[in-house]
Amino acid sequence: MFYREAGQFKTSYEADQALFPIRQDRIGIAILIFGAFVAVPYLANDFFLSSIMIPFLVFSLAAIGLNVLTGFAGQLSLGSGAFMGVGAYAAYKLTSIFPDVNVILLVLVSGVFSAGIGAIFGLPSLRIKGLYLAVTTLAAQFFLEWCFIRIGWLYNYNASGAIEIPHRTMFGITIAGAEAAPLTRYFIVLCITLAIAVLVSNLIRGRIGRSWMMIRDMDIAAELIGIRPLRAKLLAFAVSSYICGVAGAMMVFFWLNAAEPSSYSIALSFQILFMVILGGLGSISGSFLGAAFIWILPVLLRAIPAMTGIEVGAETIQHLAHMIVGALIIFFLIVEPHGLARLWQIGKQKLRVWPFPY
Secondary structure (H helix, E strand, O other), X not given: OOOOOOOOXXXXXXXXXXXXXXXXXHHHHHHHHHHHHHHHHHHOOHHHHHHHHHHXXXXXXXXXXXXHHHHHXXXXXXXXXXXXXXXXXXXXXXXXXXXXXXXXXXXXXXHHHHHHHHHHHOHHHHOOOOHHHHHHHHHHHHHHHHHHHHOHHHHOOOOOOOEEOOOEEEOOEEEEOOOOOHHHHHHHHHHHHHHHHHHXXXXXXXXXXXXXXXHHHOHHXXXXXXXXXXXXXXXXXXXXXXXXXXXXXXXXXXXXXXXXXXXXXXXXXXXXXXXXXHHOOOOHHHHHHHHHHHHHHHXXXXXXXXXXXXXXXXXXXXXXXXXXXXXXXXXXXXXXXXXXXXXXXXXXXXXXXXOOOO
């Protein structure tokens, strides 16, 4: 009874195809956006913003990028961490070459370089699929990691081999560098993540998104009805890599302030993949749910002993957090293999008919 569409009539095609056609969904999204822009900045401290909210949004954006490729286009990838690294190093070089250009613009432009690299490594997708394609993207991961380590031009021949973010301002406010306030960086990351999420949501619902889902479900049938597989797959690789590249650039510019090649290792690729699988393949909201589960839950588990006054060693807490998160992942995948987004859909369906059992 709380989630009923009764009486919500749609009198136009535009209303029927709206991003949120149900009034309750629009209210819920409005509450979430209000909380993100007002409640969180008002209630949270610098630690909460820097250690929880900013990385959560960065990983959510990276999960959206991988979901475009794996969830909607059906192309398995294990190189999302490397594509994030391409965006980070590209943004760093752009800030070195164009020091007077707005750093937010450079972060968005850096994804173009990641899209180009992703499209190149997506070329084998026309001939191979499944685990063979995963091996190809894994090779891209190792090759790009080697480039980050061996090509000194990428990190301006820094003796440490790391990229260090310079001080940048906008309208007199520091937005990048160690001096940037966590609240400022949070608002930047939040706006970029929400904007790209909305754009991807509309892209998925259009002609391009439908062609990706046709390729995912049955590529031969899609080709027979006029879909060009190479064009659709390369576009999916490019869009996915662009989003991952922007997420990687935000990761170093608005969160870490410095990064080494190990920051974009194969472990990051698997972490993003777990977020997508656990949150739900082919779901934008699932990307946010998966990122929250993988990143925020371990942080909360490590904070519980300190809040209760129980003295436990840091290593013990970390091991327990890994064990609990691993057990919960197995539990959720057994209960609902389609991820947390599917559980949310089932919950909404139950609310439609409550308190009746049918």
